[in-house]
Amino acid sequence: MGEWSVAFAKAMSRRLLMREHLRRAALWAQKHSAESAWPFFDITEYIDPEFRLSPSLSCKLDQFLRGQPSGVKVTCRGAVRLAELRAQNPAMVPHDLPDLYEPLIRLYERGGEFITDNCGALDLTGVSFRPGRLQGNAYNTQVIPLNDAVLDALDAEGRVTFYASGDDRGTVFRRLLPQGGGQRDEVFSATLGWQPTTQLSTSGVDIECIQIYDQDAARLIEHAVLGSAPR
Template structure:
């Protein structure tokens, strides 16, 4: 978030369609999962920094950072109007935290310079399909995908996904089951195979930030390995897409 005051964040959250449209969210389910996983990582970092491990992951961190902090009355009133529209306590806590932390950072921009922007991945998650929900089996429903959170310690060892703009997120979203590949030596393009029903599509992510058809992925797993290609998980793919996007002509550094 480039503007560290409460109102820009509040307006972004007010612009979300609550509750979310299922089709809109499902079309973005892959980018939403990456955003959610990155939020969990950042929340773990903040929880450790402010001894909030027992409240992790869906908390309003400002109550741990500065228990005496309060929003200006006008912002608090508008936040209260937003919160009554939200579907569950986890979403309410994190939306309140996003607005309040933005104001707190605006008052002292240098205070949290060593910490990641905590709520930005989750605000973007909400913008791309609104809420998540918890089920009785311990899973989270991300709309069309079930997600089981692991322990906090796991997220502290996860490599960050730092670039989360629309070009990166849109490149992650595609119909079907997606497998990413990269040369084992780290050279060459990012590849993906999409399987949807009886169809299979192989693609390459080009420097023009578009997926293009390719014949660089062999048919069988054995041939893929023999060709020196290794599968990548979605977070590694997101980081690589971010590197390509950042290096593209016209990118803002």
């Protein structure tokens, strides 16, 4: 579903999108007694076991998904079936849960599929991690906003560490170690994006900064881009 170079360049946003899917899938699985199928399943099988796509749409979908990994097949089919079920019978689809498949659709759009390896880890091409247990993913705070500007700001080619100013944590910095060597320190601006800075210091020489997780950086970037209060 995408070139490897694109998948590697967008590895961070794709990892967070997968984590957001795990969270949403846990909430949907709990609501519809689909815990045994978590994290990749067709939720319509649990909402309305009798629901079927039209033969023509089902055939087109099968052709489109031919050759894709099993997790991609079941979630793409689930996304199409859920959309059709919602269109035909809106009352059957819950409105108190976040869209189940949107994070995965964004992940696919950003450069690739995923597989589950023999050890149970999720391999997203460029990054892999263990999904953990359903209960550990079933929380109400979203991992990452599904906003292209925020997602794009998280990605870079090379190793990235995020920092925030220690006083109000309203400014987000990153230290980038490009694959070709060297180091770049940058600060995020909603209007200019990432800009070079000499302010970043973890030793207190310039300003005191603290290292933060990438999902915390996403919230600060969201605040800068959209003007919403960091969660």
